Amino acid sequence: MKTILLVEDDKNQLLLYKQELLLEGYNIITAQDGQEAINKVKEHTPDLIVMDINMPKMSGIESMGRILSEHKKIPIIINTAYGSYKDDFMSWSADAYIIKSSDITELKDKIKELIGKI
Amino acid sequence: MLPQILKDKVDNVLYNVVDALDAGFSILDKDLNIVCANEKLSSILNLEYDPIGKTCREVYKCECKDNKYCSVFQALSSGKKQFCETQLITERGERRYIQNISTPLKDEKNGITHLLKLSIDVTAQEEKIHQLSLLRKLAELMQGTLQIDRLLHLILTCVTAGTALGFNRARLFLVDKERDIVYGKMAVGPSSLEEANRIWSEIAKKYEKLEDLIQASEDNYRDDTPLHMITRLMAYSLRDENEVIVSCVKNKKIIWERDAFHNPNIDKKFVNMIGANEFVCIPLIAKDETIGVICVDNLYSKKPIIEEHIQGLTTFANRAALAIENAAAYKILSEKVRQLEETQDRLIRSERLAVIGNMAAYVAHEIRNPLATIGGFARSILRASNQDDQIRQNAGIIVEEVSRLERILANIMDFSKPVESVKVASQINEILENICSLMDPYFKNGRIKLTKIFNSMIPKIIIDPTQIKQVFLNLIKNAVESMPGGGALTIETIVEDKHIKINITDTGEGMTAEIMQNIFVPFFTTKVDGTGVGLAVSHKIVDDHGGYIKVKSSLQEGTTFSIYLPI
Numbered sequence: 001m002k003t004i005l006l007v008e009d010d011k012n013q014l015l016l017y018k019q020e021l022l023l024e025g026y027n028i029i030t031a032q033d034g035q036e037a038i039n040k041v042k043e044h045t046p047d048l049i050v051m052d053i054n055m056p057k058m059s060g061i062e063s064m065g066r067i068l069s070e071h072k073k074i075p076i077i078i079n080t081a082y083g084s085y086k087d088d089f090m091s092w093s094a095d096a097y098i099i100k101s102s103d104i105t106e107l108k109d110k111i112k113e114l115i116g117k118i
Numbered sequence: 119m120l121p122q123i124l125k126d127k128v129d130n131v132l133y134n135v136v137d138a139l140d141a142g143f144s145i146l147d148k149d150l151n152i153v154c155a156n157e158k159l160s161s162i163l164n165l166e167y168d169p170i171g172k173t174c175r176e177v178y179k180c181e182c183k184d185n186k187y188c189s190v191f192q193a194l195s196s197g198k199k200q201f202c203e204t205q206l207i208t209e210r211g212e213r214r215y216i217q218n219i220s221t222p223l224k225d226e227k228n229g230i231t232h233l234l235k236l237s238i239d240v241t242a243q244e245e246k247i248h249q250l251s252l253l254r255k256l257a258e259l260m261q262g263t264l265q266i267d268r269l270l271h272l273i274l275t276c277v278t279a280g281t282a283l284g285f286n287r288a289r290l291f292l293v294d295k296e297r298d299i300v301y302g303k304m305a306v307g308p309s310s311l312e313e314a315n316r317i318w319s320e321i322a323k324k325y326e327k328l329e330d331l332i333q334a335s336e337d338n339y340r341d342d343t344p345l346h347m348i349t350r351l352m353a354y355s356l357r358d359e360n361e362v363i364v365s366c367v368k369n370k371k372i373i374w375e376r377d378a379f380h381n382p383n384i385d386k387k388f389v390n391m392i393g394a395n396e397f398v399c400i401p402l403i404a405k406d407e408t409i410g411v412i413c414v415d416n417l418y419s420k421k422p423i424i425e426e427h428i429q430g431l432t433t434f435a436n437r438a439a440l441a442i443e444n445a446a447a448y449k450i451l452s453e454k455v456r457q458l459e460e461t462q463d464r465l466i467r468s469e470r471l472a473v474i475g476n477m478a479a480y481v482a483h484e485i486r487n488p489l490a491t492i493g494g495f496a497r498s499i500l501r502a503s504n505q506d507d508q509i510r511q512n513a514g515i516i517v518e519e520v521s522r523l524e525r526i527l528a529n530i531m532d533f534s535k536p537v538e539s540v541k542v543a544s545q546i547n548e549i550l551e552n553i554c555s556l557m558d559p560y561f562k563n564g565r566i567k568l569t570k571i572f573n574s575m576i577p578k579i580i581i582d583p584t585q586i587k588q589v590f591l592n593l594i595k596n597a598v599e600s601m602p603g604g605g606a607l608t609i610e611t612i613v614e615d616k617h618i619k620i621n622i623t624d625t626g627e628g629m630t631a632e633i634m635q636n637i638f639v640p641f642f643t644t645k646v647d648g649t650g651v652g653l654a655v656s657h658k659i660v661d662d663h664g665g666y667i668k669v670k671s672s673l674q675e676g677t678t679f680s681i682y683l684p685i
Contacts, residue, residue: 010487016494023498081486100486102493102520 002115003027005046007037007063008079009055013100017050020104021111034058041067046074048115050107051094053080061090068093075114079107142216142237145223150174150190153232162216162239163206174235178218179206193220193233203240215244252276253434260441264448267304273438274306277414283430285414285423286314287394289349291363292410298356300367300411302349309344314418352391362388366399367408372428373399398423400431402439409439409446471658474640482527489527493520529651539582539662546611546618546683547572549583553590554609557598565604572611576618579685585659586683592652593622593679599645600626600677617665617682628673637669 004026008014011032018028029044031037035058037051049067053060064076075095078085083099085091096110136143142159144152155169163169169177174190185191189202200220217240223232256276263269270290277288287307293300308314340346354361359368362384366373375381376396378389394415402410412435416423496516503510554568561568597607605625612619629637636642638657643650660667664684671677 010491012491013487013494016491016498019498020494081483081490100490101524102490102497102517104494104497 001025001027002047003029003044004111005029005031005037005040005044005049007031007034007049007055007060008052009033010052017104017107020108024108024111026111034060034063037063038066041071041074045071048111049074049076050079050111051076053078053082053085053091061085064094065090077107077110077114139236142235144169144177144235144237146174146190146233146235148194148231150233152177159237162214162237164214178204178235178237189218190220190233190235193222194230197222197224197230214239215241253430253437256434257437257441260437261444263441264445266442266445266449269441269445270304271306273412273434273441274304276434277412277431278306283414283427283434285427285431286416286418287345287414289345289352289413290410291352291413293356293367293408299353300356300363301354302352303410304341305343305346305349307345308418311418348391361385362399363411363413366401366411370401370403370408372401372432374423374428375399393417396423398428398431400428400435402435402442404439404443409442412438471640471654478530478640482530486524486527489520489523493517493524496520539585541580541582543578544581544583544586545578546576546581546586546620547574549587550590550609550611550620553587553594557591557594560598561607564598564601566598566601567604567606569606569608570610571608573613576611576613577685579618579683581663581683582659586663589656589659589681590620590622592656593681596652597622597624597626597677597679600624600628605676613685614682616685618685620681620683621678622681623676623678625676628675628677629669629671630673634669634671638667 004021006014006017006021006028008017008030009032014030014032018030021028029040029046031040033055037049037060038058040046041049049064051060051064060078060080064078067074068076076093077096077098078091078094079098079100081100085097091097095114098107098110137156137158139156139158142162143154143156144159145154147153150173152169152172152174159165159169163177163179165177189200193200199222202218202220204216204218206214206216217238219236219238221234221236222230223234225231256272259272260269263272274288274290277283278285285307287305289305290303291300292303308316352363354364356364356367359365362373362375375384375398378384378392378397379395381389392413392415394417397413397415399411399413401408402412412431414423414431493516496513500510500513500517503513550570550572554570594607594609601607601624607625608621608623610621610623612621633644637653640651640654642654657667660681660683665682668680668682669677670680
């Protein structure tokens with residue numbers, strides 16, 4: 001079973017993604033800020049990370065940078081409400097950039113594309 | 119034929135003196151018949167007959183109709199010397215001013231028996247006074263004229279007006295410091311002898327007052343006369359001091375050329391352009407700097423230019439220079455004010471846009487997150503619910519509404535996010551063609567008849583094609599939406615005044631003036647589900663391209679949006 005790390009500071013949103021991706025048959029672990037995400041990666045080494053950007057303590061971009069410096073191969077999807085981070089070249093190292101929407105089909109499709117089902 | 123009164127007291131010597139007087143001389147009896155007159159009187163009054171035996175009024179052509187105002191009558195009744203001035207027009211059409219002095223002559227018993235009338239030609243003085251008062255009036259007119267072209271024309275009209283300075287032709291040259299040249303700006307005067315004669319006789323008949331003449335000359339002003347056009351071709355480098363006009367500018371002195379055709383020191387080309395053997399160039403000096411030159415001649419009347427005329431012209435030129443300087447300063451000032459106002463307008467608009475943009479961005483992002491959560495859960499409820507459950511229906515409504523809100527948010531965020539534009543040389547016709555084929559099904563659905571009038575000659579221009587496409591899409595969508603029952607849509611491309619103009623015309627509902635005022639204001643909308651950013655975005659995009667949008671609309675008839683993009 002593939003493990004996905006969800007990094008999201010909004011509790012309700014985190015719950016939504018967790019429920020939806022569990023239904024898709026993934027194993028889900030979560031973190032609520034960038035620092036926690038780094039710790040979780042050390043513990044579990046997930047198959048894929050879905051990363052919010054705008055978070056307290058450490059932003060998703062910074063956190064992604066640190067994770068990638070150690071685990072170059074983990075695919076990362078940026079999932080954010082802001083389109084403007086696309087202009088930040090740091091975000092280019094992510095495997096996908098998705099703008100948050102109530103319809104999470106795009107996110108699911110992207111995950112499938114990157115790591116396949118289960 | 120000397121009357122008794124003189125015969126008694128004077129001899130032939132006196133008779134000779136009277137004849138030698140540089141004044142008209144006559145003696146009237148009590149019935150005001152002329153009994154004696156010298157030859158000078160006939161020449162002053164331009165008489166073709168012998169005045170002796172004629173009545174006073176007949177000979178002097180008095181204008182006073184009533185005895186009460188007649189100086190001769192007054193002299194008779196009061197017994198005192200009386201002065202009066204009359205004007206007369208000679209056979210040759212010249213105006214003459216005559217001053218008459220009537221002195222009663224008394225016999226031994228102190229009874230008035232005759233009147234002595236002396237007539238002096240004061241035309242020269244009168245003309246000078248007349249000219250001075252005209253110049254004063256001119257100065258007033260000039261002070262009041264701030265439009266520079268009007269002023270320049272006024273100046274030249276005055277230089278050539280017969281009642282003012284009376285030169286045949288006048289040309290005006292202006293100094294352009296930036297280009298380091300002095301160039302022919304304007305010329306006034308007839309182009310041929312026939313025209314000259316016709317104009318002068320017309321003017322003499324029609325216009326008494328300077329104001330009338332100026333008005334008429336302004337109304338009839340033409341800038342396609344040969345004289346004007348030749349003058350416009352004249353331009354000289356300020357470094358070329360051998361040129362007459364340039365040396366006039368540099369030395370700030372009047373150049374009075376009496377025999378240009380035979381003067382080896384004058385450039386023949388210049389003489390040919392001027393075309394007159396005698397001419398005068400007068401510098402226009404304002405604040406110690408020559409701002410231009412007036413060049414005058416009497417090509418048609420061949421009247422020699424005299425010192426006096428030049429003096430008049432000099433006085434006038436000084437005033438004219440100041441007036442030109444004022445008008446030029448005013449022009450610069452008003453241009454600056456206009457620029458300032460425009461900048462202020464833009465600043466206010468962009469400031470407003472920035473504030474709205476920042477706020478919109480903040481609100482949109484804050485709402486987008488919870489909205490995504492709400493919609494996401496609604497979808498999961500929808501999926502989990504049974505086929506025709508009430509819950510399913512309600513969840514479906516939430517999903518739909520959230521989607522609508524998200525679409526609006528996306529629109530607003532498009533508006534607020536600063537876009538990096540990528541500008542490339544693009545063919546507007548191609549972009550439009552592309553959009554039209556893209557929207558073809560949409561037109562058919564809405565029963566829209568599309569007419570394309572594309573000018574195939576329009577050049578490629580540097581634009582961001584994605585952004586400009588967005589503008590066209592917005593405007594075309596608006597046009598179609600304004601014709602819910604179908605209609606005609608016309609898209610036209612035109613080259614106009616260094617811009618490509620794209621007209622998008624519908625036959626829809628049209629707009630009221632009030633709506634028109636607000637259509638570019640962000641978040642203003644008249645549509646039920648509109649966000650009010652479409653036109654604001656379009657406006658901003660066109661603005662960023664250095665272009666502008668114009669709108670014409672009339673209710674029930676339709677609307678035309680014209681987009682101007684600089685070439």
